[in-house]
Amino acid sequence: MQLKYHTVTIEDLVPAEHFLRKLEAAVDLSFVYEETAHLYRRRYGRPPIDPVVMVKYLLLGFLYGIPSEWQIEARCANSNAFRWYLGIDLDERVLDHSTISQLRRR
16 A cells, blocks of 8 residues: 655635635724724733634634534534635644634623
């Protein structure tokens, strides 16, 4: 049995015409940092979850009709396009559904 190794990036796996590429180019979510700045402490505790990434998680759930945080987590883990949109590489873990749920409530 012979194994092959391929060098591939997540960028290569998402087609140029994919809806999420168009969404990323069209919608600027940088205002989220300013709107949530008062909620984050810079020097204490764990590094925070990027608020733009959190908004993107919720946006994916809304746009794709995913009703629960658990299902959002599962789709993000299995979709290269979702991973690309969220900035999560192939070897990184997606946010846990309980984290998404806690951040949505807060």
